[in-house]
Amino acid sequence: MTDDLLGRHRAVLPDWLALYYDRPLEITHGEGRHVWDAQGNRYLDFFGGILTTMTAHALPEVTKAVTEQAGRIVHSSTLYLNRPMVDLAERVAKLSGIPDARVFFTTSGTEANDTALLLATAYRRSNTVLAMRNSYHGRSFSAVGVTGNRGWSPTSLSPLQTLYVHGGVRTRGPFANLDDYDFVAACVDDLKDLLGHSRPPAALIAEPIQGVGGFTSPPDGLYAAFREVLHERGVLWISDEVQTGWGRTGEHFWGWQAHARSGPPDMLTFAKGIGNGMSIGGVVARSEIMNCLDSHSISTFGGTQITMAAGLANLNYLLEHDLQGNARRVGGLLIERLRAAAAHVPAVREVRGRGLMIGIELTRPGTDEADPAAASAVLEAAREGGLLIGKGGGHDTSALRIAPPLSLNVAEAEEGAAILEDALRSIQ
Template sequence: MSDLLARHRAVMPNWLSIYYDEPIEIVRGKGNRVVDAEGHTYLDFFAGILTNMIGYDVPEVREAVERQIATGVVHTSTVYLLRGQIELAEKIARLSGIENAKVFFTNSGTEANETALLLATYARRSDQVLAMRQSYHGRSFGALSVTSNRSWKNNSLSPLNVHFLHGADRHLPQFRGLSDAEYIEVCVEDLRHVLATAVSNDVAALIAEPIQGVGGFTMAPDGLFKAYKEVLDEEGILFISDEVQTGWGRTGSAFFGIQNHGMTPDMMTFAKGLGNGFAVGGVVARGDLMDGPHAIGLATFGGNPISMAAANATLDYVLDHDLQSRAAVTGKILIDGLREAKGRLPIVGDVRGKGLMFAVELVDPATGAPAPALAGRFMEETKKLGLLAGKGGLYGNALRMAPPLTLTEDEAREGLGIILSALETINEEAGK
């Protein structure tokens, strides 16, 4: 493995993040477990960054892909009719709840967000965009401009004029102790103040993640985005919900994350889990917004027949097996178990999440300050115990976990046991 790591470092960029002191190569997967090149088995609680949404080696997905490959047609492009693309778009348009919805497919969440920003700025004839503090929307030039996390921004240059809003930063001193209702009221008044002071007329859109992924699964209280949209609607400002991580029932309480706020956005972007590992992203938007641009457009690989076969099979599997309800049940086992243990673990500053999208924030037990080193220690300990997790957050101290939606109750309890064992070990070490 050291030879493979050396080869990686020789030809891959230094900024390409890779987990663990001794990185692993995953060579096999079945169900919700993977095996590395050394033969070690892991319960996967990060799912390829929320992308292997229904686990590994799923017969329905594998067989759908094999049927398409057997036709000999692995690519045609959008200049021809693509049956699988049309069928998937029909399903997503129906599920979105967006009026007269149309769908455009891309290769990734980054590209999907770029498309949504293009549609919004074109429709509103404005480069002014609102976004959320601590957000992350992708690694491209435009997507980075609406990203509010210094660790992920390479420069201050931007094709957009962006202003960032409060909504997922209740750890700040000015917001501590506020109830949900009080916090929503303060944030709404701040939005009104931004519109009165920081922008010109005709703001294009607000883009927001219902639960912030790279931000460490921080989230606005339910109802905030509905309150924001009521203000935005007064001026015709569009709302883009970035569902790249929160879509397809992962929160357990809603099929799309934004629905937890009791509202329907003008556009939603999606990617990651829809293809269960195959590259697919896209935008679902009001038909008038999608049809608006006057220039010719296409997607060479968007709507690819192989990706569409995988995505149709994945979405059908999620719906046929009611995985949203399963996420609610298994997520409750995990989140309740972690919250119950929090009181006896001084290194745990916060436990948060919805369904199978949850995070544990680690802090210095003496000062309460963010402790990214402890998060790194957790990653190594859970790897040793046979569980894969993720980390992130604004301060690098959030452990974020999002197992496949097919996680069983027994696997949830097994994973909880490993997480608690790791936390107890680290808590003991930190107290010495």
């Protein structure tokens, strides 16, 4: 990025619009798992536009679909029949696992979660919502109101009464010292106690793996155990799959499937990866929930033809090339390689994750204190080495976030791991 562009950015855009790096980067083009900046430097991309470039940069199949659709019609709104929207909705409904599913398309994950909260509160006639501590669900007024991560919640005002539940972070908090079985039992007991002191909630909204929170997750089965308690009381379960969907975790197509003994959620939300850079989000819900609204509604840009064409082409490529399996295989190799490298770096508290969704938590050596300066230093050093990664965490954690396109190959995984190892060693 030139100094002129940075100055123009600062002069006209909000101060709170975050930029990575001391010298912010202008990305001009990409191909496969690589991007280039305005100075011609090439980078291996391990963050994919915040998990949005799911398959590959400039994927020919998606580019072709977008170009052909743009030559026909780009947009008409939901007031008219839309074949690409119906085609994609049918595919998503079937893949969701939710019986008698209905799909509503939005333009972002924030809008998807906002819609899910609207549906849940209308269906249940309650504005009380359960959410997880350290969670993040978007930037809208209602989504901020259920975000349990202080660093991403700019106001305490909200149309919702939100109650926060333990369990999203396995290795911190009051139950961290318990084994998995007792951890789940303690979180369930806490949930039951919370429900005994509150008005009946509309829903629990939860990320199977917390994204902005630093790729943290509970033991498998926690949300199934929660679901059993909630189902007895008629409380809905919304699985926020904006970052975990479409096979990124390798083991499952959806994050909720790691907690599947009680069946699918009542609703799931999605976005990011399905569009491979195009603006697509959405909600899948059982028909009686989706159809509970008693007023008219439309979506001007949700489900527009050009984004639906991109989503269909991208989803076809994902399934035909078994990118979920690739995420499991290559992601497994990458996480083990990073754990081996991190074993020699005292600042690394934990390497965690599934598939191609990996977090590296950094602390001040010998303590559990977060070290955001170290996270920023590793981010800078990785960039200098030719690798782009992300960062996240709650107010008491600092984590690096690694989420490459799901077509990452073994050689690229090894290359990225080597750069990351050097970057981690540079902070010692």
